[in-house]
Amino acid sequence: MTRARSLDALLSEVASGDQSAFEELYNLTAPRVFGLTLRVLRNRAMAEEAAQEALLDVWRQAARFDASRGSAISWVLTFAHRRAVDYVRSAQSSADREKTAGFAAPDVPFDEAADTAMRRAEGEQVRDCLRGLTELQRESITLAYYAGLSYPQVAQKLAVGLPTIKARMRDGLIRLRDCLGVR
Amino acid sequence: MIHDEPHTLLGAYVLDALDENERATFEAHLAQCSSCAAEVTELAPTAARLADDAIAAPPATLKASVLSAVRSTPQLAAAPPTPTATAPRSRNWLALAAAFVAVVALGLSAFIYLTSQSRVDDLNDQIAARDADADRTAAVLAADDAVLITAEAADGGAISVVTSASLDAAVVTRIGMPALGQAQAYQLWRDVDGVMVSAGLMPHVSGLVDAIGAATAIGLSVEPAGGSEHPTHAVGVIAI
Numbered sequence: 083m084t085r086a087r088s089l090d091a092l093l094s095e096v097a098s099g100d101q102s103a104f105e106e107l108y109n110l111t112a113p114r115v116f117g118l119t120l121r122v123l124r125n126r127a128m129a130e131e132a133a134q135e136a137l138l139d140v141w142r143q144a145a146r147f148d149a150s151r152g153s154a155i156s157w158v159l160t161f162a163h164r165r166a167v168d169y170v171r172s173a174q175s176s177a178d179r180e181k182t183a184g185f186a187a188p189d190v191p192f193d194e195a196a197d198t199a200m201r202r203a204e205g206e207q208v209r210d211c212l213r214g215l216t217e218l219q220r221e222s223i224t225l226a227y228y229a230g231l232s233y234p235q236v237a238q239k240l241a242v243g244l245p246t247i248k249a250r251m252r253d254g255l256i257r258l259r260d261c262l263g264v265r
Numbered sequence: 266m267i268h269d270e271p272h273t274l275l276g277a278y279v280l281d282a283l284d285e286n287e288r289a290t291f292e293a294h295l296a297q298c299s300s301c302a303a304e305v306t307e308l309a310p311t312a313a314r315l316a317d318d319a320i321a322a323p324p325a326t327l328k329a330s331v332l333s334a335v336r337s338t339p340q341l342a343a344a345p346p347t348p349t350a351t352a353p354r355s356r357n358w359l360a361l362a363a364a365f366v367a368v369v370a371l372g373l374s375a376f377i378y379l380t381s382q383s384r385v386d387d388l389n390d391q392i393a394a395r396d397a398d399a400d401r402t403a404a405v406l407a408a409d410d411a412v413l414i415t416a417e418a419a420d421g422g423a424i425s426v427v428t429s430a431s432l433d434a435a436v437v438t439r440i441g442m443p444a445l446g447q448a449q450a451y452q453l454w455r456d457v458d459g460v461m462v463s464a465g466l467m468p469h470v471s472g473l474v475d476a477i478g479a480a481t482a483i484g485l486s487v488e489p490a491g492g493s494e495h496p497t498h499a500v501g502v503i504a505i
Contacts (some may be wrong), residue, residue: 097340099441104335116323118316130327137331138338141408145343151306156313163312166282205318226280226316233277245273250310252276259311 089154090147097144104141111155112137115162122230132169136161163227170230213263219254222247228229272301279308339440342470354359402473405429405436413426418442419500426503427484433478433505437485438471442500445487453493454484468493477505 086220089110095103115136120129139161212220218240225236237247271294277283278291282439295302388475405411408429415425422442428435437453445451447480453472466487476485482504486496 098444101332101335105332108331112323112327113320114316116327119318120321121316121319126324130324132326133323134334138334139339139358141335142341145341152310155312156310159290159313159316160309162316163281169283191350197363204320206300206419208317221282223315226277226282227312228319231282233274233280233282236282248277250276251280251282252273255279255308255311257277257315258406259308259489262311 084172089158090149093140093144093147096141097147107140107158108137111140111158114155114159118159118162119166121228122163123169127194128169128173128265132165133162136165136178139165140248171232180194189215206260207262214261215254215257216250218242218246219250222250223254224257226251271295273296273345274302275304279305279312280354282286288405299324339438339470342444353436401434402471404435405432405473408432414505415440416501416503416505420487424485424503426500426505428477428505430478433476435474435477435483437467437474439467439485449487450490450492452486452488452496454496455480455487456482456484461496463494464490480505 089107092103092107092110096107116129116133119132119136120126122187123129136158140158143161147154151157158192212224215223221240222233222236225231225239226233231239233247233251234244236251237244242248242250271291274283274287274291278288283291298369306448314449360406405427407438408431410429410431412428413425414428415423418424418439423440424442425438425440426435427438439451442451451467451472453467453474455464455474455477456462461484464483465472466488474480477483484496484499484502486493486499488497
């Protein structure tokens with residue numbers, strides 16, 4: 083919670099063009115921002131590029147952060163996830179178009195071995211809560227969030243109808259929220 | 266259908282699992298459905314917590330490149346409030362676009378901004394802010410004879426000017442210049458025969474200056490709120 087409060091304050095300093103506040107914000111958020119883009123893209127070069135774009139989005143749009151609409155870290159990570167997903171989708175479409183198999187091949191295993199100590203500690207609660215979902219809820223959420231799949235792709239992969247996938251994403255998130263106790 | 270169907274996409278929306286068209290449709294729905302907007306606000310931080318299990322040490326090059334890019338990247342102003350949020354008049358693309366503009370302008374939620382094309386650029390933001398000048402601004406920026414000039418501003422930051430002789434107008438943009446309090450305002454000027462003639466206040470990051478044919482330079486100054494008859498504190502004069 084201290085982190086959340088200070089990120090809010092940092093964002094408002096960043097909004098007034100304070101570059102040192104931005105550096106501090108970088109230090110606090112970059113492991114999650116980069117970790118998330120890496121998890122989705124599984125390619126370090128692309129992940130770095132997506133993370134850079136996301137962090138620049140934060141810089142550019144800092145004045146638009148509204149603390150009454152959610153936490154600062156959630157706001158920052160929204161940029162990271164959206165950028166990563168954009169990359170996944172454009173890589174897919176260019177691979178479809180050009181039939182190039184080697185485009186942005188993953189160079190990181192899905193469950194990367196590095197940084198496990200830090201991740202083990204920070205990610206424990208969310209892993210526990212994911213385990214508390216039904217299998218279909220968990221698969222729907224993780225394929226969308228960690229692999230960047232669209233819901234029709236998730237449905238296809240799990241061989242389940244679209245309405246079911248949509249419903250499991252939503253009720254899975256609600257259950258996850260209750261378990262995590264986030265507002 | 267109009268009310269129920271988009272609502273079922275809420276989870277997929279929060280997880281970024283919609284394509285662009287579905288996203289736009291969903292946002293048009295969000296603009297009219299406060300309970301949906303509240304649920305999105307509630308579930309977005311839940312989705313973000315999933316990143317806890319993805320933490321990784323970023324490469325040192327990331328920090329260097331981000332901090333260096335920040336130095337030359339202008340920031341956007343806070344989205345200006347608009348008097349009314351308009352519902353889409355009809356279910357077509359223009360209506361969706363209008364709904365999106367209304368949502369952005371309202372500052373409904375940070376999450377909603379992101380859901381537009383995530384690459385909504387400064388220009389689009391400015392257009393959303395001031396539809397009166399929007400067409401003309403866009404036309405100047407897209408003109409075949411558009412010329413870009415940038416100059417450092419006296420109090421920090423920079424000024425960019427895009428001129429179009431054929432359209433007889435210029436678009437002036439403040440880059441990284443300090444925000445002013447309520448007591449002060451930025452004001453634009455045209456230098457006509459050595460006399461600075463007011464071209465109006467500049468409440469947004471960009472402003473339009475007309476009738477540049479007669480002008481030899483464009484000026485920007487900081488004035489008391491409401492503006493002045495003559496520039497009192499010039500921060501930049503750009504010859505055109």
